[in-house]
Amino acid sequence: MSSATQSALPLRAAQRFTTRRRYLMCPPRYFTVSYSINPWMDPDRPVDTARAMAQWTALVETYRALGHTVELIDPEPGLPDMVFAANAGTVLGGVVLGARFRHMQRCAEAAHYRRWFLARGRSDVVMSDVVMPSTVNEGEGDLAWTGQLLLAGSGFRTELAAHAEAQEVLGVPVVSLRLVDPRYYHLDTCLLVLDDSPAGPLIAYHPPAFSPGSQRVLARLFPDAVIASAAAKASAAT
Numbered sequence: 001m002s003s004a005t006q007s008a009l010p011l012r013a014a015q016r017f018t019t020r021r022r023y024l025m026c027p028p029r030y031f032t033v034s035y036s037i038n039p040w041m042d043p044d045r046p047v048d049t050a051r052a053m054a055q056w057t058a059l060v061e062t063y064r065a066l067g068h069t070v071e072l073i074d075p076e077p078g079l080p081d082m083v084f085a086a087n088a089g090t091v092l093g094g095v096v097l098g099a100r101f102r103h104m105q106r107c108a109e110a111a112h113y114r115r116w117f118l119a120r121g122r123s124d125v126v127m128s129d130v131v132m133p134s135t136v137n138e139g140e141g142d143l144a145w146t147g148q149l150l151l152a153g154s155g156f157r158t159e160l161a162a163h164a165e166a167q168e169v170l171g172v173p174v175v176s177l178r179l180v181d182p183r184y185y186h187l188d189t190c191l192l193v194l195d196d197s198p199a200g201p202l203i204a205y206h207p208p209a210f211s212p213g214s215q216r217v218l219a220r221l222f223p224d225a226v227i228a229s230a231a232a233k234a235s236a237a238t
Contacts, residue, residue, distance in 0.1 A: 019197070022069040024116075025060060028052040028083040029075045037103045038185050056083070073116045081106050086188065087141040088113035092150070092170045096121070098132040099139045102157050131169045137162035141186035145172075146203065147196030149221070153187030155179035155211075175221070177214040184209035194226065204228050 032047045063070050075082050082088075088109060090097045096117045099110045110132070117130045137143075142158035143166060144151040150170065152163040155178050167174040177187065184190035190209035195202040204226035207215045218225065 018067075020067045020069070022071065023063060024071045024073060024085050024088075025056070026073050026075050026083045026085045028056050030077050030080055031083050032080045034080060035105050037105060039183050052083075071120070073113065076108075076112055079106070079109050079112070082109050082112065084141070085113075087139045087186070089117065089139045090137075090143045090145075090150075090166065090170065092145055092172065094129070095170055096130040097137065097139075097143075097166055097169045098130060100133045100136050100162075101138060102136045133162055133165055133169075135159045135162040135165055137165065138186065141188050144187055144191060144193050144203075145196060146193050146201035147198070148173075148201060150174045151177055151187065151191065151193075151203075153177050153179050153191075156182060156185035158187075175217065177217065178211040179209055179214075180211050181209045190228075202226070206230070 028049065031049055031052050033041050033043050033045065035041070036043060060070050073082075073085065087101070087106075088099045098114050098117070101107045101110060114130065114132060121130055136157065136159045138157045142153040142162075150166060150172050152158070152166060152174050154160045154163065154176060160176060163174050163176045177191075179185065179187065179190070181190075184206065191203060191205040193201060193203050201222065202224065203218075203222050205218060205222075206228040207218070208230070210218065
């Protein structure tokens, strides 16, 4: 953690306020690792689905206990990665920009989530429109709203052209960031928005996951960001 971050955090803590959020989650009822589309997936390692369900249930209960709203979508057999609901779209200002997955193993997920959003939108004043992308776009896996800017990752999953499409559909400024380490194939594996309050965004990120130019952009935009080391990433993953 940089000294700039250390001095900024107490001030941010004083300015921070509670925000009740709304989450869409998918139970890991059919979760398994039967194929490999990133360096972390190993089909030869067994998956404890019961444990995954217990952990997921505890997370849902925690969100609700804190006052957040959790919406649920039914999982589909044969789509084990559907549990990663953040990849299914980006919701901002009442508009839903759906997903278009790069790998064929996940492509069918997009239609299930689209139907959920369309059904919900007919009775939900918060959602006004659902737009499906024309280019590969893996939702909030690669798109992160800071409260002022939409940070957009590319390099492994979401295409660069999807960033321009997101700006047109969502009507917010987009900053493109290039990912260069296959271990961090989605933006949300190496960057996290900690605070999107009007006081100004606070993010945490792992610089080596980004190209040199993208590192300079992040340093310029977020000089008080929390810098995550490789050791911290490894610790979080265990």
